[in-house]
Amino acid sequence: SQQGEEDPQALSIQEGENATMNCSYKTSINNLQWYRQNSGRGLVHLILIRSNEREKHSGRLRVTLDTSKKSSSLLITASRAADTASYFCATDAWWDDKIIFGKGTRLHILP
Amino acid sequence: SAVISQKPSRDICQRGTSLTIQCQVDSQVTMMFWYRQQPGQSLTLIATANQGSEATYESGFVIDKFPISRPNLTFSTLTVSNMSPEDSSIYLCSAETREETQYFGPGTRLLVL
Numbered sequence: 001s002q003q004g005e006e007d008p009q010a011l012s013i014q015e016g017e018n019a020t021m022n023c024s025y026k027t028s029i030n031n032l033q034w035y036r037q038n039s040g041r042g043l044v045h046l047i048l049i050r051s052n053e054r055e056k057h058s059g060r061l062r063v064t065l066d067t068s069k070k071s072s073s074l075l076i077t078a079s080r081a082a083d084t085a086s087y088f089c090a091t092d093a094w095w096d097d098k099i100i101f102g103k104g105t106r107l108h109i110l111p
Numbered sequence: 112s113a114v115i116s117q118k119p120s121r122d123i124c125q126r127g128t129s130l131t132i133q134c135q136v137d138s139q140v141t142m143m144f145w146y147r148q149q150p151g152q153s154l155t156l157i158a159t160a161n162q163g164s165e166a167t168y169e170s171g172f173v174i175d176k177f178p179i180s181r182p183n184l185t186f187s188t189l190t191v192s193n194m195s196p197e198d199s200s201i202y203l204c205s206a207e208t209r210e211e212t213q214y215f216g217p218g219t220r221l222l223v224l
Contacts, residue, residue: 031211043154043203043215050211088153090213097142099205099213101154 006089006105014110019076021105023089024069030094032065034074037104038085046074046087051094076107084109113138113206115216123222129192132219134204136185142207143181145189147200148218154203160187194223 007022023032034046047063049056049072055064062075076083086106090099114137124130134143143160158166158179166179181187191198204216 033213035215042217045212045214048210048212090154092211097207097211098144098156098159100156101146103153 006087006102008105009103010106010108012108012110013079015079015081017079019079019083019107019109021074021087021107023072023074023102025072025089025091025102026070028093029067029070029091031092031099032063032072033090033092033099034061034063034072035088035090035101036085037088043088079107079109081109081111083107112212113140113208113214115204115206115214117202117204117216117219119219120217121220121222123224124194125224126195128194129190130194130221131188131190132202132204134187134189134206134216136206138208139184140206140208143187144205144207144213145177145179145187146203146205146215148203149200157189157202160189191221194221196223199223 005024013019031050033048035043037043047058049063049065060077065072086104088101088104090101092099116135118133145157146154148154156169157172158168160166160179160181162181178190199222201218201220203218205213207213
């Protein structure tokens with residue numbers, strides 16, 4: 001299975017600190033995507049990183065990809081209360097367009 | 112990007128009935144998918160909706176229970192048939208753009224009594 005698995009499962013940090021979430025997967029991938037889901041809400045696409053990319057930035061978000069270790073990390077800098085949400089990684093393989101989700105990291109930003 | 116809408120947004124249904132969920136994308140997309148998300152859980156892929164042909168189902172999901180249609184590039188339906196309380200979940204439609212990014216609809220919250 002190419003399912004991603006996020007680590008940690010839950011994370012609580014103080015507002016203003018940086019939050020780092022990791023995602024590991026099992027098989028070769030084509031793309032890896034990160035999503036955010038606020039409680040009771042839909043999924044919001046954050047970043048797509050392709051297998052030939054190592055790092056991407058979007059605002060306060062930084063995603064890295066290490067295909068040799070089959071892992072990715074999502075860094076949120078200067079966290080805010082509004083960042084409280086569940087974060088999922090999702091992977092797809094080059095031979096298959098369907099994406100498989102990890103279990104998610106529940107991030108809680110403390111005031 | 113793609114904007115995806117789903118109808119209904121929520122429903123409460125009786126055991127043994129069926130519900131059809133509609134998914135509409137505002138632009139042509141390459142692929143469409145249906146997921147289920149049970150409370151507090153991650154997303155599980157139900158099937159890939161193929162335009163003009165039968166959907167491709169994942170292990171544990173069958174056409175008789177979850178018939179899917181995709182008559183054109185921007186529209187798909189998922190039917191949850193002969194519902195039981197175990198089918199209570201959020202059902203999400205997603206679509207993949209040519210840039211290989213997947214966008215999700217807001218979900219349909221289903222409660223089966």
